[in-house]
Amino acid sequence: MGLVPATGRKNRVRQTSCKQCGICCTKGGAALHGEDLFLLREGLIPRQDLITIRKGEFAHNPRTDRVQPTKVEIVKLRGTGTEWTCCYYDPLTRGCSIYEKRPLACKTLKCWDPEESLALVETDLLSRLDILEEDEPLQELVRAHNSTCSLPDFVSLSRALEEDTEQTVADLEASVNTDLSFRNKAVEDSEVVLREELFLLGRPLFQLLQPFGLHVFQEGNCLRLQWKRNT
Ligand code: SF4
Ligand code: SF4
Structure with a gap:
């Protein structure tokens, strides 16, 4: 439900109802909006089934049909495995x-008539802090992670890698390991964080870097990065 399927766009004239093909559900779980808050607060959708796309991460934008940096945080239903x-x-x-x-x-979503669902894109989205109760200590964890492990500027990352590979890789390695240490500590301290890591902290930075040609390997207790220019 993350995407308006291309097939739907093409069939817009002929199709008038849902064929229950399921294609939309294989393109990414739905982003959550203000109207969905009760589903979370009442435990109808558990937080362990959510994943956070942090502001600035690259994601598919159904409105432009392009992969672009997100302007706001998006919390969505997680995928299955990888x-x-x-x-x-x-x-x-x-x-x-x-x-x-x-x-x-x-x-x-009506894939054959996507205007209504496209109007929802990046509108009234729920953030992690909206979903967590105001007095929940996990609010502080989310804030601490955001300030300790801020994301790199993904828009300029490819250029930075081209222009100053050594320094950029070194900076990213430091960020990747800071992010990993933060996660390890948080998971050790709390079973809730262990279950809800993808919601509370989003995806680990090293995973977000792989599409930029950065390969990750372990050396001792640290992660190292190696950059191979995308061709
Ligand atoms: S909305 Fe469209 S893509 Fe989704 S199940 Fe129905 S027909 Fe298939
Ligand atoms: S909750 Fe998931 S499976 Fe159900 S309709 Fe939405 S995207 Fe499809």
Whole structure:
């Protein structure tokens, strides 16, 4: 439900209702909006089934149909394993296992008539701090991670790697290891963080760097990076 499928765009004239093909559910779980807050607060969708795309990460923007840096934080339903297919999608039945309590973006999507769902993109999105209760100590964890482990400027990263490879890789290595240490400590200290890491802290920085040609390997207790120019 993260994408408006290309097939849907092409079939817009002929199609008038959902064929229940499930393609939209294999393109990424739905982003959550203000109207979905009760699903989380009432435990109908557990936080361990969420993933956070932090502001500035590259993600597919359905409005432009391009991969672009996000202007705001996005919390969405996580994928299955390493795939983006929504964790609530059942491939056997090609159905949704939480159909009655699916988020707004899923209820709104008509791939053959995408205007309504495109209007939702980056609008009234829920952030981690919206979802966590105001008095929850995990609010502080999220804030501390944001300030200790800020993301690099992904827009200028490729150019920086070209222009000053050694220094840029060294800076990124330091950031990757700071992020990893923060996570390890947080996970050791709390079983909740262990379960909800992808929601609370988003994806580890080293994973976000791989599309830029940065390969990661372990040396002792540290992660090292090696850059291979994308061709
Ligand atoms: S909205 Fe219905 S027809 Fe369109 S991609 Fe999703 S499941 Fe298939
Ligand atoms: S919640 Fe259901 S309808 Fe929405 S993307 Fe996941 S499987 Fe599809």
